[in-house]
Amino acid sequence: MVIRLLLADDQALVRGALAALLDLERDMQVVAQVGRGDEVLEAVRTSSPDVCLLDIEMPGRDGIGVLEELRQLGMPTRCLVVTTFGRPGYLRRAMDAGASGFVVKDTPAPELAEAVRRVHAGVRVVDPALATESLLGGPNPLTEREREALRAALDGSPVQVIAGRLYLSPGTVRNYLSSAIGKTGTTTRVEAARFAEDRGWL
Known part of the structure:
Protein backbone atom coordinates (compact mmCIF):
# COMPACT_ATOMS: atom_id res chain seq x y z
CA MET A 1 0.00 0.00 0.00
CA VAL A 2 1.35 3.42 -0.98
CA ILE A 3 0.95 6.29 1.49
CA ARG A 4 -0.20 9.42 -0.37
CA LEU A 5 1.48 12.59 0.91
CA LEU A 6 0.72 16.31 0.78
CA LEU A 7 3.59 18.69 1.60
CA ALA A 8 2.65 22.12 2.96
CA ASP A 9 5.64 24.42 3.51
CA ASP A 10 6.30 27.97 2.35
CA GLN A 11 9.99 27.29 1.64
CA ALA A 12 10.29 25.81 -1.85
CA LEU A 13 13.75 24.34 -1.12
CA VAL A 14 12.47 22.53 1.96
CA ARG A 15 9.42 21.23 0.07
CA GLY A 16 11.63 20.01 -2.75
CA ALA A 17 14.05 18.28 -0.39
CA LEU A 18 11.24 16.59 1.53
CA ALA A 19 9.58 15.46 -1.70
CA ALA A 20 12.85 14.02 -3.03
CA LEU A 21 13.58 12.17 0.21
CA LEU A 22 10.10 10.75 0.72
CA ASP A 23 9.63 9.76 -2.92
CA LEU A 24 12.64 7.46 -2.46
CA GLU A 25 10.57 5.39 -0.02
CA ARG A 26 8.85 2.51 -1.84
CA ASP A 27 5.66 2.88 0.17
CA MET A 28 5.26 6.67 -0.23
CA GLN A 29 4.21 9.03 -3.00
CA VAL A 30 4.04 12.83 -2.85
CA VAL A 31 0.74 13.67 -4.60
CA ALA A 32 0.59 17.43 -3.93
CA GLN A 33 2.66 20.36 -2.68
CA VAL A 34 1.53 23.82 -1.50
CA GLY A 35 3.37 26.87 -0.23
CA ARG A 36 0.56 28.60 1.68
CA GLY A 37 -1.63 27.59 4.58
CA ASP A 38 -4.78 28.75 2.82
CA GLU A 39 -4.07 26.33 -0.06
CA VAL A 40 -4.04 23.19 2.10
CA LEU A 41 -7.78 22.53 2.26
CA GLU A 42 -8.23 22.65 -1.52
CA ALA A 43 -5.19 20.39 -1.99
CA VAL A 44 -6.64 17.89 0.49
CA ARG A 45 -9.94 17.92 -1.38
CA THR A 46 -8.41 17.45 -4.84
CA SER A 47 -5.56 15.00 -4.09
CA SER A 48 -6.97 12.97 -1.15
CA PRO A 49 -3.67 12.51 0.71
CA ASP A 50 -3.38 10.02 3.57
CA VAL A 51 -0.89 12.19 5.46
CA CYS A 52 -0.19 15.92 5.27
CA LEU A 53 3.27 17.13 6.33
CA LEU A 54 2.46 20.58 7.63
CA ASP A 55 4.62 23.56 8.61
CA ILE A 56 3.48 25.93 11.39
CA GLU A 57 4.46 29.36 10.09
CA MET A 58 3.11 29.89 6.56
CA PRO A 59 1.52 32.82 4.72
CA GLY A 60 -2.26 32.82 4.27
CA ARG A 61 -2.98 30.68 7.29
CA ASP A 62 -0.72 29.16 9.94
CA GLY A 63 -0.51 25.43 10.53
CA ILE A 64 -2.53 25.56 13.75
CA GLY A 65 -5.43 27.20 11.89
CA VAL A 66 -5.17 24.59 9.12
CA LEU A 67 -5.31 21.76 11.66
CA GLU A 68 -8.41 23.23 13.29
CA GLU A 69 -10.10 23.69 9.89
CA LEU A 70 -9.40 20.11 8.78
CA ARG A 71 -10.67 18.75 12.09
CA GLN A 72 -13.87 20.85 11.97
CA LEU A 73 -14.59 19.60 8.45
CA GLY A 74 -13.98 15.98 9.47
CA MET A 75 -11.25 15.41 6.85
CA PRO A 76 -9.69 11.93 7.12
CA THR A 77 -6.17 13.15 6.25
CA ARG A 78 -3.81 12.80 9.21
CA CYS A 79 -1.35 15.65 9.83
CA LEU A 80 2.29 15.46 10.85
CA VAL A 81 3.68 18.88 11.79
CA VAL A 82 7.24 19.28 10.47
CA THR A 83 8.61 22.62 11.57
CA THR A 84 11.75 24.64 12.19
CA PHE A 85 10.11 26.10 15.27
CA GLY A 86 10.55 23.45 17.94
CA ARG A 87 8.71 25.42 20.60
CA PRO A 88 6.92 23.54 23.38
CA GLY A 89 3.89 25.86 23.16
CA TYR A 90 3.55 25.08 19.45
CA LEU A 91 3.64 21.37 20.22
CA ARG A 92 0.85 21.60 22.74
CA ARG A 93 -1.30 23.84 20.51
CA ALA A 94 -0.75 21.64 17.46
CA MET A 95 -1.71 18.46 19.29
CA ASP A 96 -4.76 20.17 20.81
CA ALA A 97 -5.77 21.30 17.30
CA GLY A 98 -5.70 17.74 15.96
CA ALA A 99 -2.14 16.99 14.80
CA SER A 100 -1.18 13.31 14.79
CA GLY A 101 2.51 14.08 15.16
CA PHE A 102 5.09 16.83 15.66
CA VAL A 103 8.75 16.69 14.59
CA VAL A 104 11.41 19.27 13.73
CA LYS A 105 12.87 19.73 10.24
CA ASP A 106 16.32 18.45 11.15
CA THR A 107 14.88 15.00 11.89
CA PRO A 108 16.99 12.46 9.90
CA ALA A 109 15.25 11.19 6.74
CA PRO A 110 14.79 7.56 7.92
CA GLU A 111 13.20 8.80 11.16
CA LEU A 112 10.91 11.17 9.27
CA ALA A 113 9.77 8.37 6.96
CA GLU A 114 9.10 6.17 9.97
CA ALA A 115 7.15 9.00 11.63
CA VAL A 116 4.97 9.25 8.48
CA ARG A 117 4.31 5.49 8.59
CA ARG A 118 3.37 5.59 12.26
CA VAL A 119 1.05 8.59 11.80
CA HIS A 120 -0.58 6.82 8.84
CA ALA A 121 -1.10 3.77 11.09
CA GLY A 122 -2.90 5.92 13.65
CA VAL A 123 -0.04 6.27 16.13
CA ARG A 124 0.80 9.66 17.65
CA VAL A 125 4.41 10.68 17.07
CA VAL A 126 6.14 13.46 19.01
CA ASP A 127 9.77 14.58 19.06
CA PRO A 128 10.91 13.22 22.48
CA ALA A 129 13.03 16.24 23.47
CA LEU A 130 10.16 18.61 22.71
CA ALA A 131 7.68 16.41 24.56
CA THR A 132 9.85 16.56 27.69
CA GLU A 133 10.29 20.33 27.39
CA SER A 134 6.56 20.80 26.91
CA LEU A 135 5.73 18.79 30.02
CA LEU A 136 8.29 20.68 32.08
CA GLY A 137 7.15 24.05 30.75
CA GLY A 138 3.54 23.51 31.75
CA PRO A 139 0.45 24.75 29.92
CA ASN A 140 0.07 28.14 28.25
CA PRO A 141 -1.05 30.48 31.07
CA LEU A 142 -2.38 33.22 28.76
CA THR A 143 -6.05 33.75 27.94
Whole structure:
Protein backbone atom coordinates (compact mmCIF):
# COMPACT_ATOMS: atom_id res chain seq x y z
CA MET A 1 0.00 0.00 0.00
CA VAL A 2 1.35 3.42 -0.98
CA ILE A 3 0.95 6.29 1.49
CA ARG A 4 -0.20 9.42 -0.37
CA LEU A 5 1.48 12.59 0.91
CA LEU A 6 0.72 16.31 0.78
CA LEU A 7 3.59 18.69 1.60
CA ALA A 8 2.65 22.12 2.96
CA ASP A 9 5.64 24.42 3.51
CA ASP A 10 6.30 27.97 2.35
CA GLN A 11 9.99 27.29 1.64
CA ALA A 12 10.29 25.81 -1.85
CA LEU A 13 13.75 24.34 -1.12
CA VAL A 14 12.47 22.53 1.96
CA ARG A 15 9.42 21.23 0.07
CA GLY A 16 11.63 20.01 -2.75
CA ALA A 17 14.05 18.28 -0.39
CA LEU A 18 11.24 16.59 1.53
CA ALA A 19 9.58 15.46 -1.70
CA ALA A 20 12.85 14.02 -3.03
CA LEU A 21 13.58 12.17 0.21
CA LEU A 22 10.10 10.75 0.72
CA ASP A 23 9.63 9.76 -2.92
CA LEU A 24 12.64 7.46 -2.46
CA GLU A 25 10.57 5.39 -0.02
CA ARG A 26 8.85 2.51 -1.84
CA ASP A 27 5.66 2.88 0.17
CA MET A 28 5.26 6.67 -0.23
CA GLN A 29 4.21 9.03 -3.00
CA VAL A 30 4.04 12.83 -2.85
CA VAL A 31 0.74 13.67 -4.60
CA ALA A 32 0.59 17.43 -3.93
CA GLN A 33 2.66 20.36 -2.68
CA VAL A 34 1.53 23.82 -1.50
CA GLY A 35 3.37 26.87 -0.23
CA ARG A 36 0.56 28.60 1.68
CA GLY A 37 -1.63 27.59 4.58
CA ASP A 38 -4.78 28.75 2.82
CA GLU A 39 -4.07 26.33 -0.06
CA VAL A 40 -4.04 23.19 2.10
CA LEU A 41 -7.78 22.53 2.26
CA GLU A 42 -8.23 22.65 -1.52
CA ALA A 43 -5.19 20.39 -1.99
CA VAL A 44 -6.64 17.89 0.49
CA ARG A 45 -9.94 17.92 -1.38
CA THR A 46 -8.41 17.45 -4.84
CA SER A 47 -5.56 15.00 -4.09
CA SER A 48 -6.97 12.97 -1.15
CA PRO A 49 -3.67 12.51 0.71
CA ASP A 50 -3.38 10.02 3.57
CA VAL A 51 -0.89 12.19 5.46
CA CYS A 52 -0.19 15.92 5.27
CA LEU A 53 3.27 17.13 6.33
CA LEU A 54 2.46 20.58 7.63
CA ASP A 55 4.62 23.56 8.61
CA ILE A 56 3.48 25.93 11.39
CA GLU A 57 4.46 29.36 10.09
CA MET A 58 3.11 29.89 6.56
CA PRO A 59 1.52 32.82 4.72
CA GLY A 60 -2.26 32.82 4.27
CA ARG A 61 -2.98 30.68 7.29
CA ASP A 62 -0.72 29.16 9.94
CA GLY A 63 -0.51 25.43 10.53
CA ILE A 64 -2.53 25.56 13.75
CA GLY A 65 -5.43 27.20 11.89
CA VAL A 66 -5.17 24.59 9.12
CA LEU A 67 -5.31 21.76 11.66
CA GLU A 68 -8.41 23.23 13.29
CA GLU A 69 -10.10 23.69 9.89
CA LEU A 70 -9.40 20.11 8.78
CA ARG A 71 -10.67 18.75 12.09
CA GLN A 72 -13.87 20.85 11.97
CA LEU A 73 -14.59 19.60 8.45
CA GLY A 74 -13.98 15.98 9.47
CA MET A 75 -11.25 15.41 6.85
CA PRO A 76 -9.69 11.93 7.12
CA THR A 77 -6.17 13.15 6.25
CA ARG A 78 -3.81 12.80 9.21
CA CYS A 79 -1.35 15.65 9.83
CA LEU A 80 2.29 15.46 10.85
CA VAL A 81 3.68 18.88 11.79
CA VAL A 82 7.24 19.28 10.47
CA THR A 83 8.61 22.62 11.57
CA THR A 84 11.75 24.64 12.19
CA PHE A 85 10.11 26.10 15.27
CA GLY A 86 10.55 23.45 17.94
CA ARG A 87 8.71 25.42 20.60
CA PRO A 88 6.92 23.54 23.38
CA GLY A 89 3.89 25.86 23.16
CA TYR A 90 3.55 25.08 19.45
CA LEU A 91 3.64 21.37 20.22
CA ARG A 92 0.85 21.60 22.74
CA ARG A 93 -1.30 23.84 20.51
CA ALA A 94 -0.75 21.64 17.46
CA MET A 95 -1.71 18.46 19.29
CA ASP A 96 -4.76 20.17 20.81
CA ALA A 97 -5.77 21.30 17.30
CA GLY A 98 -5.70 17.74 15.96
CA ALA A 99 -2.14 16.99 14.80
CA SER A 100 -1.18 13.31 14.79
CA GLY A 101 2.51 14.08 15.16
CA PHE A 102 5.09 16.83 15.66
CA VAL A 103 8.75 16.69 14.59
CA VAL A 104 11.41 19.27 13.73
CA LYS A 105 12.87 19.73 10.24
CA ASP A 106 16.32 18.45 11.15
CA THR A 107 14.88 15.00 11.89
CA PRO A 108 16.99 12.46 9.90
CA ALA A 109 15.25 11.19 6.74
CA PRO A 110 14.79 7.56 7.92
CA GLU A 111 13.20 8.80 11.16
CA LEU A 112 10.91 11.17 9.27
CA ALA A 113 9.77 8.37 6.96
CA GLU A 114 9.10 6.17 9.97
CA ALA A 115 7.15 9.00 11.63
CA VAL A 116 4.97 9.25 8.48
CA ARG A 117 4.31 5.49 8.59
CA ARG A 118 3.37 5.59 12.26
CA VAL A 119 1.05 8.59 11.80
CA HIS A 120 -0.58 6.82 8.84
CA ALA A 121 -1.10 3.77 11.09
CA GLY A 122 -2.90 5.92 13.65
CA VAL A 123 -0.04 6.27 16.13
CA ARG A 124 0.80 9.66 17.65
CA VAL A 125 4.41 10.68 17.07
CA VAL A 126 6.14 13.46 19.01
CA ASP A 127 9.77 14.58 19.06
CA PRO A 128 10.91 13.22 22.48
CA ALA A 129 13.03 16.24 23.47
CA LEU A 130 10.16 18.61 22.71
CA ALA A 131 7.68 16.41 24.56
CA THR A 132 9.85 16.56 27.69
CA GLU A 133 10.29 20.33 27.39
CA SER A 134 6.56 20.80 26.91
CA LEU A 135 5.73 18.79 30.02
CA LEU A 136 8.29 20.68 32.08
CA GLY A 137 7.15 24.05 30.75
CA GLY A 138 3.54 23.51 31.75
CA PRO A 139 0.45 24.75 29.92
CA ASN A 140 0.07 28.14 28.25
CA PRO A 141 -1.05 30.48 31.07
CA LEU A 142 -2.38 33.22 28.76
CA THR A 143 -6.05 33.75 27.94
CA GLU A 144 -7.12 34.23 24.31
CA ARG A 145 -7.58 37.99 24.89
CA GLU A 146 -4.12 38.29 26.47
CA ARG A 147 -2.63 36.47 23.48
CA GLU A 148 -4.43 38.85 21.07
CA ALA A 149 -3.10 41.88 22.96
CA LEU A 150 0.46 40.50 23.00
CA ARG A 151 0.36 39.65 19.29
CA ALA A 152 -0.65 43.25 18.60
CA ALA A 153 2.15 44.48 20.90
CA LEU A 154 4.94 42.56 19.19
CA ASP A 155 5.83 45.46 16.88
CA GLY A 156 6.05 47.93 19.79
CA SER A 157 2.79 49.71 18.99
CA PRO A 158 1.40 52.05 21.70
CA VAL A 159 -1.65 51.00 23.71
CA GLN A 160 -3.96 53.39 21.81
CA VAL A 161 -3.04 51.76 18.49
CA ILE A 162 -3.43 48.24 19.90
CA ALA A 163 -6.83 49.21 21.29
CA GLY A 164 -7.90 50.45 17.85
CA ARG A 165 -6.79 47.23 16.18
CA LEU A 166 -8.63 45.05 18.67
CA TYR A 167 -11.74 47.28 18.96
CA LEU A 168 -11.23 47.53 22.72
CA SER A 169 -10.80 50.45 25.09
CA PRO A 170 -7.22 51.46 26.01
CA GLY A 171 -7.99 50.63 29.65
CA THR A 172 -9.07 47.09 28.77
CA VAL A 173 -5.94 46.59 26.65
CA ARG A 174 -3.77 47.84 29.53
CA ASN A 175 -5.43 45.32 31.83
CA TYR A 176 -4.78 42.42 29.44
CA LEU A 177 -1.17 43.49 28.88
CA SER A 178 -0.56 44.01 32.59
CA SER A 179 -1.91 40.54 33.35
CA ALA A 180 0.24 39.00 30.60
CA ILE A 181 3.35 40.82 31.87
CA GLY A 182 2.68 39.38 35.33
CA LYS A 183 2.20 35.83 34.01
CA THR A 184 5.39 35.96 31.91
CA GLY A 185 7.51 37.54 34.65
CA THR A 186 8.63 40.34 32.32
CA THR A 187 8.61 44.12 32.72
CA THR A 188 7.27 45.57 29.45
CA ARG A 189 4.58 44.58 26.95
CA VAL A 190 7.15 44.02 24.17
CA GLU A 191 9.24 41.78 26.45
CA ALA A 192 6.11 39.85 27.40
CA ALA A 193 5.12 39.47 23.75
CA ARG A 194 8.57 38.19 22.74
CA PHE A 195 8.74 35.88 25.75
CA ALA A 196 5.35 34.37 24.82
CA GLU A 197 6.28 34.13 21.12
CA ASP A 198 9.52 32.29 21.94
CA ARG A 199 7.49 29.67 23.81
CA GLY A 200 4.96 29.25 21.05
CA TRP A 201 2.14 30.65 23.22
CA LEU A 202 0.95 33.16 20.61
